[in-house]
Amino acid sequence: MNAKKILIIDDDVAILDSLGLLLNFEGFDVKSFERGSEIFSCIKSTCKPDAILIDMWLSEEDGREICKQLKSNETTKNIPVIIMSASHGLENTALESGANAFISKPFDIEDVVKKLNYFTA
Numbered sequence: 001m002n003a004k005k006i007l008i009i010d011d012d013v014a015i016l017d018s019l020g021l022l023l024n025f026e027g028f029d030v031k032s033f034e035r036g037s038e039i040f041s042c043i044k045s046t047c048k049p050d051a052i053l054i055d056m057w058l059s060e061e062d063g064r065e066i067c068k069q070l071k072s073n074e075t076t077k078n079i080p081v082i083i084m085s086a087s088h089g090l091e092n093t094a095l096e097s098g099a100n101a102f103i104s105k106p107f108d109i110e111d112v113v114k115k116l117n118y119f120t121a
Helices: 013-025 037-045 063-072 091-096 109-119
Strands: 005-009 029-033 051-055 081-085 101-104
Touching: 005 013, 005 037, 013 029, 013 109, 029 037, 051 063, 051 109, 063 081, 063 091, 081 109, 091 101, 101 109
Parallel strands: 005 029, 005 051, 051 081, 081 101
Antiparallel strands: none
């Protein structure tokens, strides 16, 4: 069985590293990016993700805007997007941007895995 391909966008390298390792351990194939703009080149070339995890507040970008771009593009509109944030009470804001789900930081890896398995089934 092929591992599900997950893209993670977060400007915090520690989160990229830890979440990437945890998801690899759970059997996912993970690619990590510090800027949202990098994923569009990746998707156009070699990355065909099964789901995307995006931090809501990136240092130079807004994760909600990246989500809106993904959801308005014919090629990427059906890829599940999960927005993550350490700011609580923003689930509705994330969902309004087109995200399929919201995860609070610090995240519970079981919750992340459960949501990824649900959206990539």
